[in-house]
Amino acid sequence: MSIRHALLALLSEGPKYGLQLRQEFESRTGEVWPLNVGQVYTTLQRLERDGFVESEGSGGAGPQNVFTITPPGSDELTEWLRTPPDVIPPPRDELVIKLLVAMRVPGVDLAELLQVHRRHLVQAMQEYTHLKGEIAEDEVELALVVDSELFRLEAIVRWLDTADARLKRLPARAASKDAPRVGRRIAGIRR
Amino acid sequence: MSAAIELRQVSKVYGEGRAEVHALREVDLSVRGGELVAVMGPSGSGKSTLLTIAGTLEEPTSGDVFIAGHELAGMSRNDRARLRRRSIGYVFQDYNLLAGLTAVENVSLPLELDGVKGKVARAAAMEVLAKLDLTERATRYPDELSGGESQRVAIARAVVGERRLLLADEPTGALDSLSGETVMRMLRLASQQGVAGVVVTHDAQMASWADRVVFLRDGRVVDQTAPSAGPESLLAPGAGK
Ligand SMILES: Nc1ncnc2c1ncn2[C@@H]1O[C@H](COP(=O)(O)OP(=O)(O)O)[C@@H](O)[C@H]1O
Numbered sequence: 269m270s271i272r273h274a275l276l277a278l279l280s281e282g283p284k285y286g287l288q289l290r291q292e293f294e295s296r297t298g299e300v301w302p303l304n305v306g307q308v309y310t311t312l313q314r315l316e317r318d319g320f321v322e323s324e325g326s327g328g329a330g331p332q333n334v335f336t337i338t339p340p341g342s343d344e345l346t347e348w349l350r351t352p353p354d355v356i357p358p359p360r361d362e363l364v365i366k367l368l369v370a371m372r373v374p375g376v377d378l379a380e381l382l383q384v385h386r387r388h389l390v391q392a393m394q395e396y397t398h399l400k401g402e403i404a405e406d407e408v409e410l411a412l413v414v415d416s417e418l419f420r421l422e423a424i425v426r427w428l429d430t431a432d433a434r435l436k437r438l439p440a441r442a443a444s445k446d447a448p449r450v451g452r453r454i455a456g457i458r459r
Numbered sequence: 460m461s462a463a464i465e466l467r468q469v470s471k472v473y474g475e476g477r478a479e480v481h482a483l484r485e486v487d488l489s490v491r492g493g494e495l496v497a498v499m500g501p502s503g504s505g506k507s508t509l510l511t512i513a514g515t516l517e518e519p520t521s522g523d524v525f526i527a528g529h530e531l532a533g534m535s536r537n538d539r540a541r542l543r544r545r546s547i548g549y550v551f552q553d554y555n556l557l558a559g560l561t562a563v564e565n566v567s568l569p570l571e572l573d574g575v576k577g578k579v580a581r582a583a584a585m586e587v588l589a590k591l592d593l594t595e596r597a598t599r600y601p602d603e604l605s606g607g608e609s610q611r612v613a614i615a616r617a618v619v620g621e622r623r624l625l626l627a628d629e630p631t632g633a634l635d636s637l638s639g640e641t642v643m644r645m646l647r648l649a650s651q652q653g654v655a656g657v658v659v660t661h662d663a664q665m666a667s668w669a670d671r672v673v674f675l676r677d678g679r680v681v682d683q684t685a686p687s688a689g690p691e692s693l694l695a696p697g698a699g700k
């Protein structure tokens with residue numbers, strides 16, 4: 269979560285006191301992104317330095333000052349909302365590594381191994397879903413965050429299911445044979 | 460208290476000789492009233508077979524089925540038919556509503572077939588529809604309902620009366636995520652009111668509405684989730700990944 273952009277978003281509703289910003293920031297995102305509230309004032313300071321907000325009075329970025337978003341600040345906020353997040357994954361997912369390694373280890377029951385991870389993930393999903401079952405209809409922010417976690421976990425379960433089916437179809441491969449190299453062929457897709 | 464449904468060492472073999480298919484192998488499953496269990500597994504793993512046997516629509520090749528403590532094998536055809544009509548509700552992926560009947564008529568039909576007077580049956584149907592937030596849709600015909608609404612009507616039809624066991628085969632398969640979620644919330648609501656529910660799905664998000672998830676593979680129950688630790692554990696420090 270970018271605190272900078274969260275603060276710009278709060279200021280896009282109108283000028284606000286530093287203290288007010290701190291409180292609104294906490295109440296809107298606190299449950300989801302616990303953070304050191306001291307960061308609010310230092311971030312405001314930097315936003316002012318960059319010309320994205322203006323403050324009234326001379327007390328610096330303190331609780332009693334009124335902050336206003338500037339036109340460059342509005343542009344920055346719009347730009348940020350529309351910038352795609354970095355969805356290119358890290359070089360290799362831990363679960364993928366575990367499966368690739370397990371395929372080389374004699375005596376490992378791959379289906380059983382996949383099921384251990386599947387169960388673990390589905391249990392985590394059950395906990396999120398039970399939480400969702402208790403969210404009031406107007407707590408839409410929390411529901412959105414829970415949904416996003418659920419879709420992320422579901423994607424991993426679906427990968428496990430696909431891996432399971434793929435391995436089931438695979439004719440037994442001699443263990444001594446070298447595993448085909450995947451690194452270089454994938455590298456082209458990743459930055 | 461005896462389980463609402465219990466399968467003991469249930470196996471099902473279709474066909475013979477070279478065409479033999481072991482759809483289920485020594486399956487044990489027990490579901491209490493008030494509990495919602497999801498059965499997950501790849502296609503062909505025996506989920507639908509398990510459900511039709513639990514719903515007494517088919518007989519196991521071997522093993523025993525108990526409904527509310529009564530062993531099915533010892534029952535006459537008539538008793539079994541009555542049990543199926545009165546105690547077991549079914550929900551399918553394609554809703555199976557009768558096109559010529561309104562929502563409320565679809566829901567009251569099983570009661571009327573069971574000899575309940577029209578007015579009484581209709582009142583009972585309206586009550587269930589209200590619980591599923593469908594009062595306003597009661598006099599609509601199936602082709603005037605959205606997929607999610609149709610499935611909720613099908614759930615109403617499956618729980619109306621004294622039904623103790625709710626069996627659903629891929630009930631959200633044809634729905635978008637949010638409609639699917641609504642359907643799962645309704646199934647959970649029904650189970651919280653005392654019905655034993657078994658829902659078959661290959662969708663982990665839908666399955667995660669259940670109290671317990673049972674995993675099927677090649678006709679065997681290979682695993683199940685532990686009872687939920689509750690949402691508190693998510694908010695505890697250091698929880699999560
Ligand atoms: N009536 C039937 N006759 C022959 N084989 C069947 C019949 N019903 C199911 N099967 C077979 O039994 C296995 C399990 O099927 P099913 O229970 O429908 O699985 P799922 O619902 O998990 O996809 C499959 O191999 C299927 O082809």
Ligand SMILES: [Mg+2]
Pocket residue numbers: 506507508
């Ligand atoms: Mg099926």
